[in-house]
Amino acid sequence: MxxxxxxxxxxxxxxxxxxxxxxxxxxxxxxxxxxxxxxxxxxxxxxxxxxxxxxxSFVRIFLFLWFGGLIGGEAFAVVCLYLKAFSSLPISGDPVSTIFIPPFMILFGIILVSVGRYLSxxxxxxxxxxxxxxxxxxxxxxxxxxxxxx
Known part of the structure; x- marks a missing residue:
């Protein structure tokens, strides 16, 4: 065109x-x-x-899955940290580090989308x-x- x-x-x-x-x-x-x-x-x-x-539409679906997965992963990490701290269940791994990674990924996604939308x-x-x-x-x-x- x-x-x-x-x-x-x-x-x-x-x-x-x-x-x-x-x-x-x-x-x-x-x-x-x-x-x-x-x-x-x-x-x-x-x-x-x-x-x-x-x-x-592919981008909208991808963003929904991306942010949904990150939020779900963050919720899971918080539950694991809670269980590790307040129960006798054996939780392996380090959920503390897992709690801090998704917020930065969410922030990166928000910045990336904001810049892309600003440019258009x-x-x-x-x-x-x-x-x-x-x-x-x-x-x-x-x-x-x-x-x-x-």
């Missing part, structure tokens, strides 16, 4: 579906940036573009402008018609 002869948006079109992201300075998309997923729908003799903006903070507006400029679409009129159910 090009705008003014410059490939500023990377994407693909398949049938009535479209996926696109803004090209960053390195020539590709980062994992945490906003991706436009759109569908063309014919309604009342007009074509409507239904858009959603989100991180890639203007992508939704950019992609909307790109689609509107390329297709000569009018987002306010489209949004009003979709909201009103026409």
């Amino acid at each position: 090009t705008a003014g002869g410059r490939r500023s948006v990377i994407g693909r079109i398949k049938g009535t579906k479209l996926k696109a992201c803004k090209r960053n300075g390195f020539g590709h998309c980062n994992s945490f940036q906003t991706i436009l997923t759109a569908r063309l729908v014919k309604q009342n003799g007009q074509t409507h573009i239904l858009c959603t903006f989100a991180m890639h 903070k203007d992508d939704q507006g950019y992609l909307t402008d790109f689609i509107c400029g390329t297709l000569d679409a009018h987002p306010d009129k489209i949004g009003e018609k979709i909201r009103s159910g026409i």
Whole structure:
């Protein structure tokens, strides 16, 4: 996809579906940036573009599993430390060190996602402008018609 002869948006079109992201300075998309997923729908003799903006679904699922696993591991380590300190159950290993590792991994994940999202903070507006400029679409009129159910 090009705008003014410059490939500023990377994407693909398949049938009535479209996926696109803004090209960053390195020539590709980062994992945490906003991706436009759109569908063309014919309604009342007009074509409507239904858009959603989100991180890639694989990244969202991975982050859910990553943070969920870290939080679950941290909870398990706290329970083991409690059992080791206040019960006669033989708990092997050093749960104290296990307690301090997941918080740093969680912090690293939060920083990584925050930086990635910060670098793509203007992508939704950019992609909307790109689609509107390329297709000569009018987002306010489209949004009003979709909201009103026409």
